[in-house]
Amino acid sequence: MYQSDSEGWASSKDLRSHLGHLESELRFLSTLTGISIRNYSMKTEDLTNTEKKEKSIMKVLQRHRLSGNCRMITFQLEFQILEIQNKESLSSVITDLNIIMEPTEYSELSEFVSRAEERRDLLMFFRSLHFFVEWCEYRKRTFEHFKERSGPARRGVTSLQPVVCRDWEAETKRLHSRDWSQDQCTKEKYPAAVHLPEGAASSCMAVRSTCQPGFELVIVWRVQIDEEGKVLPKLDLLPKAPQQALKLDRNRVLETAPLSFRALLGTLGIEAALESLIKSLCTADYD
Protein backbone atom coordinates (compact mmCIF):
# COMPACT_ATOMS: atom_id res chain seq x y z
CA MET A 1 0.00 0.00 0.00
CA TYR A 2 2.79 2.34 0.95
CA GLN A 3 4.79 1.58 -2.21
CA SER A 4 1.91 2.28 -4.55
CA ASP A 5 1.42 5.54 -2.72
CA SER A 6 5.01 6.68 -3.23
CA GLU A 7 4.94 5.65 -6.92
CA GLY A 8 1.75 7.55 -7.37
CA TRP A 9 3.32 10.59 -5.75
CA ALA A 10 6.45 10.46 -7.94
CA SER A 11 4.59 10.12 -11.22
CA SER A 12 2.26 12.93 -10.22
CA LYS A 13 5.26 15.23 -9.72
CA ASP A 14 6.69 14.19 -13.10
CA LEU A 15 3.35 14.78 -14.70
CA ARG A 16 3.11 18.26 -13.23
CA SER A 17 6.63 19.24 -14.27
CA HIS A 18 6.09 17.83 -17.76
CA LEU A 19 2.83 19.74 -18.00
CA GLY A 20 4.62 22.88 -16.84
CA HIS A 21 7.24 22.47 -19.54
CA LEU A 22 4.59 21.93 -22.21
CA GLU A 23 2.63 24.97 -21.06
CA SER A 24 5.71 27.17 -21.20
CA GLU A 25 6.38 25.88 -24.71
CA LEU A 26 2.81 26.81 -25.62
CA ARG A 27 3.21 30.30 -24.15
CA PHE A 28 6.47 30.75 -26.07
CA LEU A 29 4.93 29.66 -29.36
CA SER A 30 1.98 31.95 -28.74
CA THR A 31 4.33 34.92 -28.22
CA LEU A 32 6.52 33.97 -31.18
CA THR A 33 3.67 33.71 -33.66
CA GLY A 34 1.30 36.25 -32.13
CA ILE A 35 -1.43 33.62 -32.48
CA SER A 36 -2.93 32.01 -29.39
CA ILE A 37 -4.68 28.68 -29.90
CA ARG A 38 -6.93 27.99 -26.92
CA ASN A 39 -8.71 24.83 -28.00
CA TYR A 40 -8.17 22.09 -30.51
CA SER A 41 -9.72 18.72 -31.22
CA MET A 42 -9.57 16.23 -34.06
CA LYS A 43 -11.59 13.22 -35.18
CA THR A 44 -10.49 10.76 -37.84
CA GLU A 45 -12.60 8.61 -40.10
CA ASP A 46 -11.09 5.77 -42.10
CA LEU A 47 -12.47 5.83 -45.62
CA THR A 48 -10.34 2.96 -46.92
CA ASN A 49 -12.53 0.30 -48.46
CA THR A 50 -11.51 -3.22 -49.50
CA GLU A 51 -11.06 -2.20 -53.14
CA LYS A 52 -8.58 0.50 -52.14
CA LYS A 53 -6.81 -1.83 -49.70
CA GLU A 54 -6.00 -4.21 -52.55
CA LYS A 55 -4.33 -1.40 -54.45
CA SER A 56 -2.67 -0.42 -51.15
CA ILE A 57 -4.34 2.98 -51.10
CA MET A 58 -5.40 4.35 -47.73
CA LYS A 59 -7.86 7.16 -47.32
CA VAL A 60 -8.43 8.96 -44.04
CA LEU A 61 -10.70 11.94 -43.40
CA GLN A 62 -9.68 14.19 -40.50
CA ARG A 63 -12.11 16.65 -38.93
CA HIS A 64 -10.38 19.46 -37.05
CA ARG A 65 -11.74 22.10 -34.70
CA LEU A 66 -9.58 24.98 -33.65
CA SER A 67 -10.26 28.19 -31.74
CA GLY A 68 -8.14 31.01 -30.39
CA ASN A 69 -7.24 34.62 -30.95
CA CYS A 70 -4.74 36.90 -32.65
CA ARG A 71 -4.58 39.99 -30.39
CA MET A 72 -8.06 41.53 -30.47
CA ILE A 73 -9.52 39.18 -33.08
CA THR A 74 -10.90 35.80 -32.04
CA PHE A 75 -11.42 32.98 -34.51
CA GLN A 76 -13.11 29.59 -34.63
CA LEU A 77 -12.22 27.18 -37.40
CA GLU A 78 -13.60 23.87 -38.53
CA PHE A 79 -11.85 22.15 -41.39
CA GLN A 80 -11.49 18.74 -42.99
CA ILE A 81 -8.33 17.20 -44.37
CA LEU A 82 -8.37 14.21 -46.69
CA GLU A 83 -5.18 12.15 -46.51
CA ILE A 84 -4.55 9.71 -49.34
CA GLN A 85 -1.60 7.36 -49.01
CA ASN A 86 -0.60 5.32 -52.03
CA LYS A 87 2.60 3.44 -52.86
CA GLU A 88 4.50 6.52 -54.02
CA SER A 89 3.33 9.36 -51.87
CA LEU A 90 1.09 10.81 -49.20
CA SER A 91 -1.14 13.68 -50.19
CA SER A 92 -3.02 15.90 -47.75
CA VAL A 93 -5.72 18.16 -49.05
CA ILE A 94 -7.99 20.52 -47.16
CA THR A 95 -11.44 19.62 -48.42
CA ASP A 96 -13.55 21.99 -46.37
CA LEU A 97 -12.91 25.14 -44.38
CA ASN A 98 -15.26 27.14 -42.16
CA ILE A 99 -14.16 30.29 -40.38
CA ILE A 100 -15.99 32.38 -37.76
CA MET A 101 -14.32 35.61 -36.67
CA GLU A 102 -14.98 38.26 -34.06
CA PRO A 103 -15.06 41.27 -33.85
CA THR A 104 -16.98 41.84 -37.02
CA GLU A 105 -16.39 45.59 -37.09
CA TYR A 106 -13.34 45.17 -39.31
CA SER A 107 -15.41 45.08 -42.50
CA GLU A 108 -12.31 44.45 -44.63
CA LEU A 109 -12.05 41.05 -42.98
CA SER A 110 -15.41 39.53 -43.94
CA GLU A 111 -14.59 39.56 -47.66
CA PHE A 112 -11.16 38.14 -46.94
CA VAL A 113 -12.64 35.37 -44.80
CA SER A 114 -15.05 34.22 -47.52
CA ARG A 115 -12.20 34.21 -50.04
CA ALA A 116 -10.04 32.08 -47.72
CA GLU A 117 -12.95 29.66 -47.18
CA GLU A 118 -13.54 29.38 -50.94
CA ARG A 119 -9.89 28.65 -51.62
CA ARG A 120 -9.59 26.44 -48.55
CA ASP A 121 -6.33 28.29 -47.92
CA LEU A 122 -5.87 27.86 -44.20
CA LEU A 123 -2.25 28.99 -44.09
CA MET A 124 -2.94 32.12 -46.11
CA PHE A 125 -5.74 32.95 -43.66
CA PHE A 126 -3.37 32.95 -40.69
CA ARG A 127 -0.57 34.71 -42.54
CA SER A 128 -2.77 37.52 -43.78
CA LEU A 129 -4.49 37.73 -40.39
CA HIS A 130 -1.13 38.31 -38.76
CA PHE A 131 -0.10 41.06 -41.19
CA PHE A 132 -3.54 42.65 -41.00
CA VAL A 133 -3.41 42.81 -37.20
CA GLU A 134 0.14 44.16 -37.36
CA TRP A 135 -0.90 47.01 -39.66
CA CYS A 136 -4.00 47.80 -37.56
CA GLU A 137 -1.88 48.03 -34.41
CA TYR A 138 0.63 50.26 -36.19
CA ARG A 139 -2.18 52.51 -37.43
CA LYS A 140 -3.62 52.72 -33.90
CA ARG A 141 -0.23 53.57 -32.37
CA THR A 142 0.47 56.22 -35.02
CA PHE A 143 -2.92 57.90 -34.66
CA GLU A 144 -2.67 57.85 -30.87
CA HIS A 145 0.79 59.37 -31.06
CA PHE A 146 -0.49 62.31 -33.08
CA LYS A 147 -3.57 62.71 -30.92
CA GLU A 148 -1.49 62.90 -27.75
CA ARG A 149 0.89 65.42 -29.25
CA SER A 150 -1.79 67.81 -30.47
CA GLY A 151 -2.81 70.89 -28.54
CA PRO A 152 -1.79 74.53 -28.05
CA ALA A 153 1.59 75.56 -29.52
CA ARG A 154 4.70 76.05 -27.46
CA ARG A 155 7.17 78.72 -28.48
CA GLY A 156 10.84 78.28 -29.29
CA VAL A 157 10.98 74.61 -30.20
CA THR A 158 12.85 73.00 -33.06
CA SER A 159 10.95 71.19 -35.77
CA LEU A 160 11.62 67.69 -37.11
CA GLN A 161 13.71 67.19 -40.21
CA PRO A 162 11.69 65.04 -42.60
CA VAL A 163 13.22 61.64 -43.31
CA VAL A 164 13.71 61.17 -47.03
CA CYS A 165 13.50 57.57 -48.03
CA ARG A 166 12.92 55.71 -51.31
CA ASP A 167 11.73 52.39 -49.92
CA TRP A 168 8.88 53.77 -47.87
CA GLU A 169 7.20 50.43 -47.35
CA ALA A 170 10.30 48.98 -45.77
CA GLU A 171 10.86 52.12 -43.73
CA THR A 172 7.39 52.12 -42.28
CA LYS A 173 7.61 48.41 -41.51
CA ARG A 174 10.86 48.99 -39.65
CA LEU A 175 9.35 51.87 -37.71
CA HIS A 176 6.61 49.74 -36.14
CA SER A 177 8.95 48.65 -33.45
CA ARG A 178 10.02 52.21 -32.69
CA ASP A 179 9.39 53.22 -29.12
CA TRP A 180 7.60 56.54 -29.17
CA SER A 181 8.33 57.31 -25.52
CA GLN A 182 12.04 57.55 -26.31
CA ASP A 183 11.46 60.61 -28.47
CA GLN A 184 12.90 63.21 -26.10
CA CYS A 185 13.76 65.79 -28.72
CA THR A 186 10.23 66.19 -30.07
CA LYS A 187 8.12 66.83 -27.00
CA GLU A 188 6.54 69.77 -28.78
CA LYS A 189 2.81 70.04 -29.21
CA TYR A 190 1.27 70.51 -32.61
CA PRO A 191 -0.90 73.60 -32.93
CA ALA A 192 -3.79 71.57 -34.25
CA ALA A 193 -6.66 69.55 -32.87
CA VAL A 194 -6.50 65.87 -33.76
CA HIS A 195 -9.69 63.89 -33.46
CA LEU A 196 -10.33 60.19 -33.99
CA PRO A 197 -13.98 59.99 -35.12
CA GLU A 198 -14.31 56.24 -34.76
CA GLY A 199 -12.58 55.90 -31.45
CA ALA A 200 -9.34 54.13 -30.61
CA ALA A 201 -9.37 51.66 -33.54
CA SER A 202 -10.39 54.41 -35.93
CA SER A 203 -9.58 54.09 -39.62
CA CYS A 204 -9.44 57.85 -40.01
CA MET A 205 -7.92 60.86 -38.28
CA ALA A 206 -9.36 64.37 -38.48
CA VAL A 207 -7.00 67.32 -38.07
CA ARG A 208 -8.45 70.76 -37.43
CA SER A 209 -6.40 73.90 -37.18
CA THR A 210 -6.84 75.76 -33.87
CA CYS A 211 -6.33 79.15 -35.48
CA GLN A 212 -8.42 78.51 -38.62
CA PRO A 213 -11.36 76.39 -37.46
CA GLY A 214 -13.00 76.19 -40.89
CA PHE A 215 -10.21 74.04 -42.30
CA GLU A 216 -10.07 70.32 -41.68
CA LEU A 217 -7.94 67.53 -43.06
CA VAL A 218 -9.23 63.99 -42.80
CA ILE A 219 -6.70 61.24 -43.32
CA VAL A 220 -8.31 57.91 -44.14
CA TRP A 221 -6.07 54.91 -43.54
CA ARG A 222 -7.51 51.61 -44.65
CA VAL A 223 -5.81 48.24 -44.30
CA GLN A 224 -6.76 46.18 -47.32
CA ILE A 225 -6.25 42.53 -48.10
CA ASP A 226 -6.01 41.83 -51.83
CA GLU A 227 -7.00 38.76 -53.84
CA GLU A 228 -3.73 36.99 -53.08
CA GLY A 229 -3.96 37.65 -49.36
CA LYS A 230 -1.42 40.48 -49.43
CA VAL A 231 -2.03 43.13 -46.79
CA LEU A 232 -1.48 46.70 -47.92
CA PRO A 233 -2.15 50.07 -46.28
CA LYS A 234 -4.12 52.55 -48.33
CA LEU A 235 -4.04 56.19 -47.24
CA ASP A 236 -6.14 59.02 -48.61
CA LEU A 237 -6.49 62.68 -47.78
CA LEU A 238 -9.85 64.46 -47.71
CA PRO A 239 -9.44 68.22 -47.23
CA LYS A 240 -12.29 70.40 -46.07
CA ALA A 241 -12.34 74.19 -46.35
CA PRO A 242 -14.89 77.00 -46.24
CA GLN A 243 -16.39 78.15 -49.56
CA GLN A 244 -14.57 81.47 -49.44
CA ALA A 245 -11.23 79.72 -49.16
CA LEU A 246 -12.02 77.58 -52.21
CA LYS A 247 -12.75 80.72 -54.19
CA LEU A 248 -9.39 82.22 -53.19
CA ASP A 249 -7.53 79.04 -54.05
CA ARG A 250 -6.22 80.02 -57.46
CA ASN A 251 -3.40 77.48 -57.43
CA ARG A 252 -5.95 74.70 -56.83
CA VAL A 253 -3.99 73.50 -53.82
CA LEU A 254 -7.05 71.98 -52.17
CA GLU A 255 -8.16 70.21 -55.32
CA THR A 256 -4.81 68.60 -55.92
CA ALA A 257 -4.21 67.86 -52.22
CA PRO A 258 -5.22 64.17 -52.32
CA LEU A 259 -2.81 63.44 -55.18
CA SER A 260 -0.03 65.46 -53.59
CA PHE A 261 -0.56 63.53 -50.38
CA ARG A 262 0.01 60.25 -52.19
CA ALA A 263 3.26 61.60 -53.59
CA LEU A 264 4.25 62.86 -50.13
CA LEU A 265 3.68 59.39 -48.68
CA GLY A 266 5.97 57.90 -51.26
CA THR A 267 8.76 60.28 -50.39
CA LEU A 268 8.53 60.69 -46.63
CA GLY A 269 6.85 57.54 -45.41
CA ILE A 270 3.62 57.49 -43.38
CA GLU A 271 4.66 59.09 -40.10
CA ALA A 272 6.70 61.94 -41.53
CA ALA A 273 4.00 62.64 -44.11
CA LEU A 274 1.30 62.88 -41.42
CA GLU A 275 3.57 65.03 -39.28
CA SER A 276 4.29 67.53 -42.04
CA LEU A 277 0.60 67.59 -42.93
CA ILE A 278 -0.40 68.49 -39.38
CA LYS A 279 2.27 71.16 -39.19
CA SER A 280 1.27 72.66 -42.52
CA LEU A 281 -2.12 73.57 -41.09
CA CYS A 282 -0.73 76.25 -38.85
CA THR A 283 2.62 77.52 -40.08
CA ALA A 284 1.90 81.04 -38.84
CA ASP A 285 2.06 79.97 -35.18
CA TYR A 286 5.53 78.59 -35.52
CA ASP A 287 7.58 81.74 -34.94
Add this chain to the structure above:
Amino acid sequence: MEWANDGKTRGGVLAHLERLEIQVNRSRKNLEDLQRAQAVESALGTKIHKLRCLRDELRAEAKQRQARVKASTVNVEPDQTPEISEQEVAKRRKENVKAILQAYRFTGLSGKLTSRGVCVCISTAFEGNLLDSYFIDLVIQKPLRIHHHSIPVFIPLEELSAKYLQTNIQHFLFCLCEYLNAYAGRKYQADRLQSDFAAFLAGPLRRNSLCNLLSFTYKVEPRGQSFPFCARLLYKDLTTALPTDVTVTYQGKRKYCTFCSHD
Protein backbone atom coordinates in the same frame (compact mmCIF):
# COMPACT_ATOMS: atom_id res chain seq x y z
CA MET B 1 -115.44 6.27 -7.05
CA GLU B 2 -116.89 8.60 -9.46
CA TRP B 3 -114.80 10.13 -12.10
CA ALA B 4 -115.38 13.56 -10.94
CA ASN B 5 -114.92 16.10 -13.63
CA ASP B 6 -112.83 17.93 -11.18
CA GLY B 7 -109.82 19.59 -12.83
CA LYS B 8 -108.46 20.44 -9.47
CA THR B 9 -108.44 16.90 -8.22
CA ARG B 10 -107.05 15.53 -11.55
CA GLY B 11 -104.46 18.31 -11.68
CA GLY B 12 -103.80 17.51 -8.09
CA VAL B 13 -103.14 13.80 -8.73
CA LEU B 14 -100.90 14.46 -11.73
CA ALA B 15 -99.12 17.22 -9.93
CA HIS B 16 -98.67 14.94 -6.98
CA LEU B 17 -97.34 12.23 -9.26
CA GLU B 18 -94.97 14.74 -10.77
CA ARG B 19 -93.82 15.81 -7.35
CA LEU B 20 -93.22 12.23 -6.36
CA GLU B 21 -91.32 11.62 -9.60
CA ILE B 22 -89.12 14.62 -8.96
CA GLN B 23 -88.50 13.44 -5.41
CA VAL B 24 -87.46 10.01 -6.62
CA ASN B 25 -85.12 11.50 -9.21
CA ARG B 26 -83.60 13.81 -6.67
CA SER B 27 -83.00 11.09 -4.16
CA ARG B 28 -81.55 8.86 -6.87
CA LYS B 29 -79.22 11.66 -7.92
CA ASN B 30 -78.19 12.25 -4.33
CA LEU B 31 -77.47 8.61 -3.94
CA GLU B 32 -75.35 8.60 -7.08
CA ASP B 33 -73.46 11.68 -5.96
CA LEU B 34 -72.88 10.13 -2.61
CA GLN B 35 -71.61 6.97 -4.19
CA ARG B 36 -69.29 8.93 -6.47
CA ALA B 37 -67.90 10.95 -3.60
CA GLN B 38 -67.32 7.81 -1.61
CA ALA B 39 -65.43 6.26 -4.54
CA VAL B 40 -63.25 9.33 -4.90
CA GLU B 41 -62.65 9.36 -1.17
CA SER B 42 -61.54 5.77 -1.12
CA ALA B 43 -59.28 6.32 -4.13
CA LEU B 44 -57.64 9.27 -2.44
CA GLY B 45 -57.35 7.21 0.69
CA THR B 46 -55.42 4.51 -1.16
CA LYS B 47 -53.23 7.13 -2.81
CA ILE B 48 -52.37 8.66 0.53
CA HIS B 49 -51.51 5.27 1.85
CA LYS B 50 -49.25 4.55 -1.12
CA LEU B 51 -47.44 7.88 -0.81
CA ARG B 52 -46.91 7.34 2.90
CA CYS B 53 -45.36 3.96 2.16
CA LEU B 54 -43.10 5.48 -0.49
CA ARG B 55 -42.02 8.22 1.89
CA ASP B 56 -41.13 5.70 4.53
CA GLU B 57 -39.12 3.67 2.00
CA LEU B 58 -37.16 6.70 0.84
CA ARG B 59 -36.50 7.80 4.40
CA ALA B 60 -35.11 4.39 5.20
CA GLU B 61 -32.93 4.39 2.05
CA ALA B 62 -31.57 7.86 2.80
CA LYS B 63 -30.65 6.77 6.30
CA GLN B 64 -28.90 3.71 4.88
CA ARG B 65 -26.88 5.77 2.40
CA GLN B 66 -25.81 8.27 5.02
CA ALA B 67 -24.64 5.42 7.17
CA ARG B 68 -22.73 3.89 4.23
CA VAL B 69 -21.03 7.20 3.35
CA LYS B 70 -20.02 7.76 6.94
CA ALA B 71 -18.61 4.26 7.06
CA SER B 72 -16.64 4.63 3.79
CA THR B 73 -15.09 8.02 4.56
CA VAL B 74 -13.73 6.62 7.77
CA ASN B 75 -11.75 3.97 5.86
CA VAL B 76 -10.28 6.21 3.09
CA GLU B 77 -7.38 8.64 3.80
CA PRO B 78 -8.52 12.24 3.44
CA ASP B 79 -5.71 13.55 1.16
CA GLN B 80 -5.76 10.73 -1.38
CA THR B 81 -9.10 11.47 -3.01
CA PRO B 82 -8.38 15.08 -4.10
CA GLU B 83 -4.97 14.07 -5.48
CA ILE B 84 -6.41 11.43 -7.80
CA SER B 85 -8.81 13.88 -9.35
CA GLU B 86 -6.00 16.46 -9.60
CA GLN B 87 -3.94 13.93 -11.52
CA GLU B 88 -6.79 13.25 -13.88
CA VAL B 89 -7.16 16.96 -14.50
CA ALA B 90 -3.43 17.36 -15.10
CA LYS B 91 -3.38 14.39 -17.48
CA ARG B 92 -6.25 15.71 -19.49
CA ARG B 93 -4.70 19.17 -19.60
CA LYS B 94 -1.41 17.65 -20.79
CA GLU B 95 -3.12 15.83 -23.65
CA ASN B 96 -4.92 19.04 -24.59
CA VAL B 97 -1.70 21.10 -24.58
CA LYS B 98 0.12 18.47 -26.65
CA ALA B 99 -2.67 18.53 -29.21
CA ILE B 100 -2.63 22.34 -29.37
CA LEU B 101 1.14 22.35 -29.93
CA GLN B 102 0.62 19.95 -32.85
CA ALA B 103 -2.17 22.13 -34.21
CA TYR B 104 0.15 25.12 -34.59
CA ARG B 105 1.36 23.70 -37.90
CA PHE B 106 -1.98 24.80 -39.37
CA THR B 107 -1.06 28.43 -38.72
CA GLY B 108 2.05 28.04 -40.84
CA LEU B 109 4.43 28.41 -37.90
CA SER B 110 5.03 25.80 -35.25
CA GLY B 111 8.04 24.95 -33.17
CA LYS B 112 9.77 23.08 -30.41
CA LEU B 113 11.90 24.50 -27.65
CA THR B 114 15.51 23.33 -27.83
CA SER B 115 18.39 23.62 -25.40
CA ARG B 116 19.72 26.54 -27.44
CA GLY B 117 16.46 28.25 -28.28
CA VAL B 118 13.73 27.18 -30.63
CA CYS B 119 13.40 25.15 -33.80
CA VAL B 120 10.67 26.73 -35.90
CA CYS B 121 8.87 24.67 -38.53
CA ILE B 122 7.31 26.56 -41.45
CA SER B 123 4.56 24.71 -43.31
CA THR B 124 3.50 25.50 -46.85
CA ALA B 125 0.32 24.95 -48.82
CA PHE B 126 -1.27 25.99 -52.09
CA GLU B 127 -5.04 26.13 -52.63
CA GLY B 128 -5.73 23.61 -49.90
CA ASN B 129 -2.92 21.22 -50.86
CA LEU B 130 -0.54 20.80 -47.94
CA LEU B 131 3.03 20.84 -49.25
CA ASP B 132 6.57 20.61 -47.85
CA SER B 133 7.67 22.08 -44.56
CA TYR B 134 10.98 23.75 -43.77
CA PHE B 135 12.72 24.31 -40.49
CA ILE B 136 14.90 27.02 -39.02
CA ASP B 137 16.83 26.48 -35.82
CA LEU B 138 17.31 29.68 -33.83
CA VAL B 139 19.75 30.27 -31.01
CA ILE B 140 18.31 32.64 -28.43
CA GLN B 141 21.24 34.84 -27.54
CA LYS B 142 22.14 38.49 -28.01
CA PRO B 143 22.32 38.73 -31.01
CA LEU B 144 19.79 36.15 -32.19
CA ARG B 145 21.31 33.83 -34.76
CA ILE B 146 20.39 30.99 -37.05
CA HIS B 147 22.01 27.73 -36.07
CA HIS B 148 20.95 25.76 -39.12
CA HIS B 149 18.00 25.54 -41.49
CA SER B 150 16.50 23.67 -44.43
CA ILE B 151 15.53 26.76 -46.43
CA PRO B 152 16.49 26.58 -50.12
CA VAL B 153 19.38 28.76 -51.12
CA PHE B 154 17.41 30.84 -53.61
CA ILE B 155 15.09 32.21 -50.90
CA PRO B 156 16.52 35.56 -49.67
CA LEU B 157 17.07 34.38 -46.09
CA GLU B 158 20.15 36.57 -45.43
CA GLU B 159 18.34 39.65 -46.66
CA LEU B 160 15.30 39.01 -44.47
CA SER B 161 17.33 38.15 -41.38
CA ALA B 162 19.48 41.27 -41.80
CA LYS B 163 16.35 43.42 -41.96
CA TYR B 164 14.12 41.90 -39.32
CA LEU B 165 15.65 39.08 -37.27
CA GLN B 166 17.05 41.28 -34.51
CA THR B 167 14.24 43.81 -34.30
CA ASN B 168 11.03 41.93 -35.02
CA ILE B 169 11.29 38.16 -35.02
CA GLN B 170 7.56 37.67 -35.64
CA HIS B 171 7.73 39.78 -38.79
CA PHE B 172 10.87 37.90 -39.89
CA LEU B 173 9.16 34.52 -39.53
CA PHE B 174 5.97 35.56 -41.29
CA CYS B 175 7.90 37.14 -44.18
CA LEU B 176 9.89 33.94 -44.55
CA CYS B 177 6.59 32.07 -44.45
CA GLU B 178 5.30 34.31 -47.28
CA TYR B 179 8.33 33.65 -49.50
CA LEU B 180 8.32 29.90 -48.85
CA ASN B 181 4.58 29.55 -49.46
CA ALA B 182 4.80 31.53 -52.69
CA TYR B 183 7.71 29.37 -53.87
CA ALA B 184 5.85 26.17 -52.91
CA GLY B 185 2.80 27.43 -54.81
CA ARG B 186 4.76 28.25 -57.96
CA LYS B 187 6.56 24.92 -57.83
CA TYR B 188 3.29 23.04 -57.34
CA GLN B 189 1.70 24.81 -60.30
CA ALA B 190 4.72 24.12 -62.52
CA ASP B 191 4.72 20.45 -61.50
CA ARG B 192 0.98 20.18 -62.20
CA LEU B 193 1.46 21.84 -65.61
CA GLN B 194 4.13 19.32 -66.50
CA SER B 195 2.17 16.29 -65.37
CA ASP B 196 -1.49 17.09 -65.96
CA PHE B 197 -1.11 19.08 -69.20
CA ALA B 198 1.67 17.00 -70.77
CA ALA B 199 -0.54 16.41 -73.82
CA PHE B 200 -0.69 20.16 -74.53
CA LEU B 201 3.04 20.80 -74.16
CA ALA B 202 5.01 20.64 -77.38
CA GLY B 203 8.36 20.55 -75.62
CA PRO B 204 9.94 20.48 -72.16
CA LEU B 205 8.89 22.97 -69.50
CA ARG B 206 11.91 25.14 -68.76
CA ARG B 207 12.10 26.66 -65.31
CA ASN B 208 14.59 28.02 -62.81
CA SER B 209 15.02 26.73 -59.27
CA LEU B 210 12.96 29.57 -57.81
CA CYS B 211 10.18 28.65 -60.27
CA ASN B 212 9.66 32.32 -61.02
CA LEU B 213 10.62 32.09 -64.67
CA LEU B 214 8.80 29.53 -66.80
CA SER B 215 9.09 29.03 -70.52
CA PHE B 216 7.28 26.45 -72.62
CA THR B 217 5.66 25.76 -75.97
CA TYR B 218 2.09 24.63 -76.07
CA LYS B 219 -0.72 23.82 -78.44
CA VAL B 220 -4.31 24.83 -77.99
CA GLU B 221 -5.50 21.36 -79.02
CA PRO B 222 -3.58 18.31 -77.77
CA ARG B 223 -3.92 16.43 -81.08
CA GLY B 224 -4.45 18.31 -84.18
CA GLN B 225 -2.97 20.83 -86.46
CA SER B 226 -3.12 23.91 -84.24
CA PHE B 227 -0.03 26.09 -84.19
CA PRO B 228 2.30 26.01 -81.21
CA PHE B 229 2.57 29.13 -79.05
CA CYS B 230 5.56 30.05 -76.95
CA ALA B 231 4.78 31.28 -73.50
CA ARG B 232 7.07 32.97 -71.02
CA LEU B 233 5.90 33.60 -67.47
CA LEU B 234 7.80 35.87 -65.12
CA TYR B 235 6.98 36.18 -61.44
CA LYS B 236 8.68 39.38 -60.33
CA ASP B 237 7.05 39.43 -56.91
CA LEU B 238 8.55 36.53 -55.00
CA THR B 239 5.85 36.68 -52.38
CA THR B 240 3.06 35.71 -54.75
CA ALA B 241 2.25 32.58 -56.76
CA LEU B 242 0.85 34.54 -59.73
CA PRO B 243 2.92 35.84 -62.66
CA THR B 244 3.53 39.56 -63.13
CA ASP B 245 4.54 39.37 -66.78
CA VAL B 246 3.28 37.00 -69.44
CA THR B 247 4.50 36.98 -73.02
CA VAL B 248 2.94 34.81 -75.68
CA THR B 249 4.64 34.67 -79.05
CA TYR B 250 3.78 32.92 -82.25
CA GLN B 251 6.59 31.99 -84.60
CA GLY B 252 8.88 34.55 -83.05
CA LYS B 253 6.39 37.39 -83.53
CA ARG B 254 4.60 38.79 -80.48
CA LYS B 255 0.99 37.76 -80.71
CA TYR B 256 -0.04 39.31 -77.40
CA CYS B 257 1.71 42.06 -75.55
CA THR B 258 3.04 41.56 -72.08
CA PHE B 259 0.69 42.58 -69.36
CA CYS B 260 1.15 43.19 -65.72
CA SER B 261 -1.32 41.72 -63.31
CA HIS B 262 -0.20 44.08 -60.55
CA ASP B 263 0.33 47.86 -60.88
